[in-house]
Amino acid sequence: MSGMKLFYWPTPNGWKVSIALEEMGIPYDLVPVNIGKGEQFTPDFLKISPNNRMPAILDYDVEGDPVPVFESGAILWYLATKYKMFIPGDIMRQKECLEWLFWQTGNQGPMAGQLSHFRNYAPEYGDHSYALERYAGEYDRNLGVLERRLMGRDYILGSEYSIADMMVWPWVLIAKPLGRDLAHFPNVRRWRTMVKERPAVQRGVDLGKEYRRGAPPTDEERRILFNQKA
Ligand SMILES: N[C@@H](CCC(=O)N[C@@H](CS)C(=O)NCC(=O)O)C(=O)O
Structure with missing residues (x-):
């Protein structure tokens, strides 16, 4: 193979x-x-x-x-x-690329993931008002970080589209289903649209769409996905 x-x-x-x-x-x-x-x-x-x-x-x-x-x-x-x-050739620019990959992994990804968990997966499991406030606030804070980075830049690393954009873009794509609004983030909105128009991005997002959940998780899915332990 x-x-x-x-x-x-x-x-x-x-x-x-x-x-x-x-x-x-x-x-x-x-x-x-x-x-x-x-x-x-x-x-x-x-x-x-x-x-x-x-x-x-x-x-x-x-x-x-x-x-x-x-x-x-x-x-x-x-x-x-x-x-x-999709990666710069020189070490200093690679360093920037790595910074944004780590930023996504340690910040935007986990915060968006928890927001999605409390909002879309577990809404009926008690009062999540503080969790929702905390993760929505962090999701927006991360949008603010991205907004400042994209000010005066086409893409995260500047004029070149790179793996940093591929890493960060998917959780911005779904801002609306996460209950967030991009109105105050004009550069993020512009970048989100520019990336979305790429045919390869559309193929990537469409991959396996037949498996997408159209409904809230079932009790069995919750049993598997919630409360995982060592
Ligand atoms: N930091 C990881 C996050 C991956 C992740 O959280 N994947 C989720 C789906 S979006 C998963 O596999 N969940 C399985 C589970 O919760 O058991 C990465 O970026 O690859």
């Missing part, structure tokens, strides 16, 4: 990597990981992604055994450096 296997479920975190593979024109096979059914806990998947989260990839275009990569930021970095695409 050659190319890549993409372990994926259609969510903002999954889109980061489906978008990157589409943008880079890398052939891949989709392996759906139905997180509502607990497929992220199978021993075979844990060998690829020890944190029981998708996305992950298995790269067959290597010498020897296929190489697993987990964490979306690490996957984007791996692909961009391997194929020398």
Whole structure:
């Protein structure tokens, strides 16, 4: 086998990597990981992604055994450096790229994820008013950080579209379903539209759309996704 296997479920975190593979024109096979059914806990998947989260990839275009990569930021970095695409060539600009990948991983991603959890997955589980206020505030604070970064820049790294945009864009795409408004973030709005118009981005977001949830999670899905312990 050659190319890549993409372990994926259609969510903002999954889109980061489906978008990157589409943008880079890398052939891949989709392996759906139905997180509502607990497929992220199978021993075979844990060998690829020890944190029981998708996305992950298995790269067959290597010498020897296929190489697993987990964490979306690490996957984007791996692909961009391997194929020398969507990443600046010089070390100082690469440093900036890495800063925004880490920023997403440690800030925008977890805050948006928790906002989505309390708002869209667990609304009937008691009073979440402080959690909602906290995570909505943090989501907006991160939008403010991005707004300032995009002031006077087309993309996060300047005039060039890069993996930093692929990393940050998916959680901005779904601002409205998260109950947030981009009205006060004109540069974020402009950038969101510009990225959305890219055909590869549209293909990435459409990947596996037949699996998307149209309804609130079932009790069984909640049992799997909530209250995970060591
Ligand atoms: N920091 C991780 C986050 C990945 C993540 O949270 N994936 C979620 C879906 S959006 C998942 O696999 N959840 C499975 C679970 O909660 O058990 C990344 O960026 O790759």
